[in-house]
Structures are given as C-alpha cells and as structure tokens.
Amino acid sequence: xxxxxxxxxxxxxxxxxxxxxxxxxxxxxxxxxxxxxxxxxxxxxxxxxxxxxxxxxxxxxxxxxxxxxxxxxxxxxxxxxxxxxxxxxxxxxxxxxxxxxxxxxxxxxxxxxxxxxxxxxxxxxxxxxxxxxxxxxxxxxxxxxxxxxxxxxxxxxxxxxxxxxxxxxxxxxxxxxxxxxxxxxxxxxxxxxxxxxxxxxxxxxxxxxxxxxxxxxxxxxxxxxxxxxxxxxxxxxxxxxxxxxxxxxxxxxxxxxxxxxxxxxxxxxxxxxxxxxxxxxxxxxxxxxxxxxxxxxxxxxxxxxxxxxxxxxxxxxxxxxxxxxxxxxxxxxxxxxxxxxxxxxxxxxxxxxxxxxxxxxxxxxxxxxxxxxxxxx
Numbered sequence: 001x002x003x004x005x006x007x008x009x010x011x012x013x014x015x016x017x018x019x020x021x022x023x024x025x026x027x028x029x030x031x032x033x034x035x036x037x038x039x040x041x042x043x044x045x046x047x048x049x050x051x052x053x054x055x056x057x058x059x060x061x062x063x064x065x066x067x068x069x070x071x072x073x074x075x076x077x078x079x080x081x082x083x084x085x086x087x088x089x090x091x092x093x094x095x096x097x098x099x100x101x102x103x104x105x106x107x108x109x110x111x112x113x114x115x116x117x118x119x120x121x122x123x124x125x126x127x128x129x130x131x132x133x134x135x136x137x138x139x140x141x142x143x144x145x146x147x148x149x150x151x152x153x154x155x156x157x158x159x160x161x162x163x164x165x166x167x168x169x170x171x172x173x174x175x176x177x178x179x180x181x182x183x184x185x186x187x188x189x190x191x192x193x194x195x196x197x198x199x200x201x202x203x204x205x206x207x208x209x210x211x212x213x214x215x216x217x218x219x220x221x222x223x224x225x226x227x228x229x230x231x232x233x234x235x236x237x238x239x240x241x242x243x244x245x246x247x248x249x250x251x252x253x254x255x256x257x258x259x260x261x262x263x264x265x266x267x268x269x270x271x272x273x274x275x276x277x278x279x280x281x282x283x284x285x286x287x288x289x290x291x292x293x294x295x296x297x298x299x300x301x302x303x304x305x306x307x308x309x310x311x312x313x314x315x316x317x318x319x320x321x322x323x324x325x326x327x328x329x330x331x332x333x334x335x336x337x338x339x340x341x342x343x344x345x346x347x348x349x350x351x352x353x354x355x356x357x358x359x360x361x362x363x364x365x366x367x368x369x370x371x372x373x374x375x376x377x
Contacts, residue, residue, distance in 0.1 A: 015163045016156055023170035024292045025163045032140060035158045036129035037320075038166070039077070043125035044323040045169045046070045048179040048332045050114040050121075059174065064109075066172045070117050071109040072100060073165050077124035080161045081131050087144040087154050088135060097147040132158055169321075173290045176334050180288050181243050183331035184222075188245030192223025194328035197363065199283065200229070202371070206281065206312050207233030214278035217269070217304065219262050219313075220285020224250040227257075230281060238269055238277075262297045263289065267304040276306040282313035284369075291321070291336050295346045302351030302376055309376040311352055315343065317359060317368040340370055353377050 019026040030038070049055060049066045056067040064072070079098055086093040140155040152160065169176065184191065203226065210216070212234035221227050221239035223246060230237045240260035241247050250257035260267070269275060280301050289297055301311065318337030325332050344354050352374035360369055 011150075012163065013150055013160065016160060020163060020167060022292070023163075023167040025166050027159050027163070030159060030162060032132070032135075032155050032158060035132045035162060038162055039125050039129045039132070041320060041322050042073075042165050042169055043122050044332065045176060045321070045334065046073060046121050047118050048323055048334065049172055049175045050118040051331075052175060052179055052182070055114045055175070056110065058110075064104075064171075066175045067112065067114050067117065068104060068109040069168045069172055070114075070121055071107065071112055072104065073168055074117060074121040074124050075100075075103060075107075076161070076164050077121070077128045080157070081124070081128040083144060083157060084128070084131050084135065084154060087142050087152075087157070088139050092143050092145065094145045095147060128161075170290065170292065173293070176290070177242075177288070179331075180333045183329050183333050184243040185245035186331055187329040188223070188243065188249055190330075191328045192225070192246075192249055195222065195225060198225055198229045202283075202312065203229045203233055206230070206279065206310065207235050209310055210235060210279050215269075215272070215275070216279045216281055217267065217277040217301070219260075219280065219282040219301070221250060221255075221257060222246050222285075224253060224255045224257065226281065226283050227255060235279075237281075238271070262300060263293055267300060277304055277309060278306055279310040280305055280312070282311070284314050286313050287315040287335050287337075288333065289336060291338075294336070295350050298347060298350035298352065305376045307376055311347075311374040311376070312372070314369050314371050317370050338370060343370055343372065347372060347374050351377055 015025060016027055050070055052066065055070075056065050058065045058068075083095050086095070135154055141153050144152050144154075144157065146152070207230065213236060215236045216230060216238065218227050218230065218237055218239050221241045222243075224239055227237045227239040227250070239250055239255050239257040241250075241257065242259070242261045244259055247257045247259045258270075269277070282301075286294060286297065298311075305311070315338050316335055317339065319339065321334060321336050323332040323334050340357055340359065344357050347354050353376075355373045355375055356371075357373075358371045360371060361367070362369055
C-alpha cells in the first residue's frame, strides 16, 4: 500500500471567522439558503473527477487520491446529515466522535470502486441537501457540540460543512481541470464546427488598438476561429490551447498552434524567445480556471506582456462553480462564475489596469457574460 497520509489534526473552526487563504472560502459571502445548492453543485465535481482513469492514483506520496478525497466527502455528508438532524430534534446534543483518518484506513478508501463511490456521494449529497431544506426557519440557531467541546449552531455547522467539501474540491483542482480538458478533447471537432460566430466588433477593436503586426498570445484557441479573425485584422497570433484535441485540429488546418497551460507552462514564445507579447486574447476560456488560480494566471500573462500591452477576456457572470453539459460538448465541463467587482479586483491585483468591464448577454439571450479590457500596468 502507498505511503500513509499524515493525519489532519488542525481545528478548522476558524473558517467561520475569516476567509480560508487556500481555497478562498469566505463564510460571510454565503447565506444558509444557498447551502443545498452549493452541496449539489459540489457533488457534480466529484462525479466528473471520478470518471478519470487515474482517479485512484495519488498525486504524491502521502497525499490522498481524488478517489480517497471523494470517499471522505461522501462520509462527511453522511456525518453532517446525522448531526443536523440531531440538532433539530434534540436539545443541545453532543456528537459522536468521528476520526476521518482512521475511517479512511478502516474503510479502505484507496481500494473502493470509483463508479460506486460516485453514486454513493451523489446520494449522500442529495440527502443532506434535503436535510438542510427541512430545517425550520426558527431552528438555525439551535446548538450542538462536538466531542472536543466545540459549539455549533445549525447555521454555523452548515457553513462549516460547506468549507470542508469545497476545500477538498480545491485540493483536487488539477484533476478537475483535466476532466474538463478531456471533455473538450472528446468533442473537439463538434465544438469547432458548432462555434462559428466570431466576435467581430471585439476583434476589430483589439486589432485597431494594437496596430498591424502586433504580437498576440491567444489562450484557449479551441478550433482556431478567433486566431484566424485576429490574423485577418493584421495581428501576428500565437494560438494555444490546453486541450491536445484542439491543438491537433488547428495544426491539421495549417495553424502553428502550441499546447499550453497558462497556469503552469512557460509562456515565452519559442519562435521569438525573450520577446514579450503586445497583447493577450482569451475569449471564453479563463472561465474554466479555478477561482484561486485565476489571479496566478493573470499575473503570469502580465509578466509575459510588454508594458502598455492589452488583455481582453470574457467569463460568465454568476456565483460559485458549476458543471455543465450544454452546447457542443457531451461530457461535463466545470465553469467558475464571477461578479464584476471581485473580478475587477483580481485583474488589478495581477498587474493590469482595468480599462472597462462590461456585462452583456450571450447569443441565446440567457447567459450573462463579463467582458474585460485591461492594459499592462
């Protein structure tokens, strides 16, 4: 058996008073009416991650695999369902002790079947989500105690519960990203064929601001649609994508595309080493980046761009994260939604000056988007 995981003995109750510096969870931004929704959305993350062929593989010795984390999240839902029920039905109950690390060993988390765990986790998430919906309006302040004496109300226990499962989704965010990439890979041709509408006005404006011959790094080129439009506008474009399927398609059609992950890969252009870009174009792709990783990506893009260079990107407006199977991709993709104010703050903190941040409706008139124009500070 692989190396043992170091037991987590930290008391995480401090997340009820301040944001988590790792996963970004901020208890002040969540209200109790959203607990069931967030739990259900989080469960779909594990459903997607557990489809990966290497879901049972540990990313490093002593670190749980996505499968082991999923088993833990499943059992967390089960434990909290019992505790919430006790708090509503009994006066100030003391919860039975639960050692998560002993359970992982005793239940052989690493050897469980990913498909079975996926079903069990979804069921447990739905059961506890319904339990929160069942809490009477006047019962959110009822108290309960852990075996170590920590006191919770139904409300604070629910918000603490959310941090646990959201933090573990953050722990496996690399696997989450790979699941989204694999979804695009499997439907690369269909996505390319089904997304033909070029953002003509945005491309023309971007090209006019930069000038003929300006060098542009495109992130998330997909089938190459925008790259061709940008080149037609007089720009010199380096098309890139994190999905091998898209890169292969672009190369087959004559585009000199590169496989590139803006979070981890060297952004320097091998064709022009040491030369910063004049602009970065990232249309409808950074919406797949984890919330805590977007500032890192934006900073790396700023570092690769010349002073005064331009950035143009779009994300979906909304709250939280969600998996979707809409459009031309059959498998689930994870989307991170943003509100204008925190998005602008993230852009500014990453070395860019926000020139404009506009809201618009997508082609179907249903989904709201945020369009960011920024300049390298």
